[in-house]
Amino acid sequence: MTEALRLPAEKIHAAELEALKADDKERRPPGWALSPRAAVTYLMGGKAANGMPISAKYVGDKRLIETAVATLATDRALLLLGVPGTAKSWVSEHLAAAVSGDSTMVIQCTAGTDENQVRYGWNYAQLLAHGPSRQALVPTPLFRAMEAGKLCRLEELTRMGSDVQDTLITVLSEKMMPIPELNESVYAVRGFNVIATANNRDKGVNELSSALKRRFNVVVLPLPDDMEQEIAIVTKRVGEMAQSLDLPAPKNVSEEVARVVAIFRELRGGATMDGKITLKTPSGTLSTAEAIAVMIGGLSQAAFFNGGKLSAEGLAPNMIGAIVKDPVQDKVVLEEYLETVLKKRPDYADYYHMLSDLT
Ligand SMILES: Nc1ncnc2c1ncn2[C@@H]1O[C@H](COP(=O)(O)OP(=O)(O)O)[C@@H](O)[C@H]1O
Numbered sequence: 001m002t003e004a005l006r007l008p009a010e011k012i013h014a015a016e017l018e019a020l021k022a023d024d025k026e027r028r029p030p031g032w033a034l035s036p037r038a039a040v041t042y043l044m045g046g047k048a049a050n051g052m053p054i055s056a057k058y059v060g061d062k063r064l065i066e067t068a069v070a071t072l073a074t075d076r077a078l079l080l081l082g083v084p085g086t087a088k089s090w091v092s093e094h095l096a097a098a099v100s101g102d103s104t105m106v107i108q109c110t111a112g113t114d115e116n117q118v119r120y121g122w123n124y125a126q127l128l129a130h131g132p133s134r135q136a137l138v139p140t141p142l143f144r145a146m147e148a149g150k151l152c153r154l155e156e157l158t159r160m161g162s163d164v165q166d167t168l169i170t171v172l173s174e175k176m177m178p179i180p181e182l183n184e185s186v187y188a189v190r191g192f193n194v195i196a197t198a199n200n201r202d203k204g205v206n207e208l209s210s211a212l213k214r215r216f217n218v219v220v221l222p223l224p225d226d227m228e229q230e231i232a233i234v235t236k237r238v239g240e241m242a243q244s245l246d247l248p249a250p251k252n253v254s255e256e257v258a259r260v261v262a263i264f265r266e267l268r269g270g271a272t273m274d275g276k277i278t279l280k281t282p283s284g285t286l287s288t289a290e291a292i293a294v295m296i297g298g299l300s301q302a303a304f305f306n307g308g309k310l311s312a313e314g315l316a317p318n319m320i321g322a323i324v325k326d327p328v329q330d331k332v333v334l335e336e337y338l339e340t341v342l343k344k345r346p347d348y349a350d351y352y353h354m355l356s357d358l359t
């Protein structure tokens, strides 16, 4: 039997969604699988009416998720904005799973995305044989979401050209898409809406036109502002991911998470935790998502090469990859941090030695 590497959120959490739905007495907006309150519970965690515990998907401010869910029930679309690794795609997938019961209608926007990938394309064999017809039309995820009354996700919206972005204006303002070749239009079924994500850090992104911006309500997902919360997020996600990858989690995982997160936060914030030393910041974001990736890399290394022992030895090479994105500038930043800060901390001696050896 073959097994999928990763299933969509609504499959992984089918039991939770079912339990939330079973006793959902609150009003559902037309076309929604859950009421807004139940959707928020699915994202933030809690309990279903039958007592089933609902795991937290997003760790952070509940009000952000409430605003996001409330927006989706209006005629405005939702734009999740933030630096890379702040769970924008993650939240978007789970929102679609909760609201539509389907998170698979996704368009990954790139500089090469053209109108046909946003609106619809044509099956040329059919087109040549029979002329333009609905059979020859190839619907995009956006098209299918309109027809099915579901949510469509647009990943990294600002990566595609402004002219292509603007093809969304009619869809978002009039909830319809003209198909001039067939002299007809698709009208969005109730329940349809769009969740876009965009990051405000990358180079080479295209500004949203003000006409399009007006159709979106923006929710900014922040980096966790307190250290405890960030450690909690990383520990939780690392536990879940290790399990799905069949990696054993050694006892000291939470200790190492705390040290990795502390180093990341100091470098990211440009100051030591006690505020006494200012530091240069590296060019990467050193986001929560990167701390998670470092830990998973370390766990894999521990499992396969270090006899299951998780230590600075396996983690440091992964940390270097996250910290030193620019081989010249970032190396200087890291060296300075090692010499002025880590060297003086006895409880970080192993990290100091491993990181110094590798830079
Ligand atoms: N506040 C958070 N709550 C839960 N998971 C988070 C949080 N911040 C980051 N993550 C984790 O970070 C990982 C990457 O997030 P992702 O959605 O790909 O980031 P983005 O799309 O913003 O670049 C996910 O595995 C997600 O679980």
Ligand SMILES: [Mg+2]
Pocket: 088, 089, 090, 155, 197
């Ligand atoms: Mg993303």
